[in-house]
Amino acid sequence: MKIATWNVNSLKVRLPHVLDWLSAVQPDALCLQETKTEDKGFPFEALRSAGYQAIHNGQKTYNGVAILARSALVKVSCDIPGFDDPQKRVIAATVDGVRLVCAYIPNGQAVGSEKYAYKLKWLAALTGWLREEMQVYPKLALLGDFNIAPEDRDVHDPKAWQGQILCSEPERDAFRGFLELGMADAFRLFDQPEKIFSWWDYRMMAFRRNIGLRIDHILLSNELASCCIACRIDKSPRKLERPSDHAPVIAELTS
DNA sequence: ATGGCTTGAGTGTCAAGA
Numbered sequence: 152m153k154i155a156t157w158n159v160n161s162l163k164v165r166l167p168h169v170l171d172w173l174s175a176v177q178p179d180a181l182c183l184q185e186t187k188t189e190d191k192g193f194p195f196e197a198l199r200s201a202g203y204q205a206i207h208n209g210q211k212t213y214n215g216v217a218i219l220a221r222s223a224l225v226k227v228s229c230d231i232p233g234f235d236d237p238q239k240r241v242i243a244a245t246v247d248g249v250r251l252v253c254a255y256i257p258n259g260q261a262v263g264s265e266k267y268a269y270k271l272k273w274l275a276a277l278t279g280w281l282r283e284e285m286q287v288y289p290k291l292a293l294l295g296d297f298n299i300a301p302e303d304r305d306v307h308d309p310k311a312w313q314g315q316i317l318c319s320e321p322e323r324d325a326f327r328g329f330l331e332l333g334m335a336d337a338f339r340l341f342d343q344p345e346k347i348f349s350w351w352d353y354r355m356m357a358f359r360r361n362i363g364l365r366i367d368h369i370l371l372s373n374e375l376a377s378c379c380i381a382c383r384i385d386k387s388p389r390k391l392e393r394p395s396d397h398a399p400v401i402a403e404l405t406s
Numbered sequence: 407a408t409g410g411c412t413t414g415a416g417t418g419t420c421a422a423g424a
Contacts, residue, residue: 160412160413160423161412161413161414163413163414164412164413185413185423187413187414211414211415212413212414212415212421212422213414213421213422213423258422258423258424259424260422260423260424296424298423298424315424316424317424350424352410352411352423352424353410353411353412353423354409354410354411354412355409355410355411357410357411364424366424393412395412396411396412396423396424
């Protein structure tokens with residue numbers, strides 16, 4: 152089973168890239184973030200023609216998350232239960248016996264800002280909910296745009312980013328909090344080359360210069376981690392015309 | 407130099423991203 156995550160930065164703009172990528176990579180499930188559309192603008196038909204069912208927790212202009220899958224998406228759940236939040240950042244479903252939680256974690260803007268406080272509160276709420284979810288679903292994967300570079304090796308210039316948004320210790324503590332629930336960073340289960348990132352700024356020719364961060368992740372519960380045979384970041388869509396600023400991450404599971 | 411692009415909103419120009 153191949154599962155993936157991709158922040159598409161507007162599904163309306165990126166639909167051709169998504170369709171091409173689905174056809175080329177053939178994932179069993181793909182989590183999307185920043186669809187930036189309401190359900191009525193969501194391309195259910197085009198995806199169905201490509202062989203994928205979809206569920207969507209949509210929002211106009213900002214946020215919006217979806218899960219696409221070849222098999223049925225069951226036990227669908229939106230948002231973080233009990234956490235009052237108008238922003239559409241979470242959708243979850245079970246596909247082929249695997250619980251998929253698709254998350255668009257807040258950016259946080261700047262350390263110390265109101266949005267940063269919201270990000271930390273949001274991370275605490277997600278952690279609390281996942282602790283319960285993992286009891287119910289031992290085969291659980293958390294996929295998405297975490298807006299956290301977990302370690303210095305996930306940053307093109309760790310000194311410049313030290314203590315900054317996406318790299319601050321409270322954010323990294325929250326990331327480690329996910330691991331302490333009994334999850335593993337799929338990417339780090341394997342030997343990887345250095346300076347592999349999942350996001351590059353649109354400005355300053357950052358992609359060409361590989362000035363990036365690894366902030367998109369797939370975390371696997373222990374039960375899933377033990378059957379994970381590969382994890383990689385696919386840079387190829389970032390090279391296309393009008394790309395998303397994020398690249399997809401793919402994990403492959405046996406069984 | 408706190409910018410540099412890109413998107414969605416809406417039709418001038420701003421918020422937000424990371």
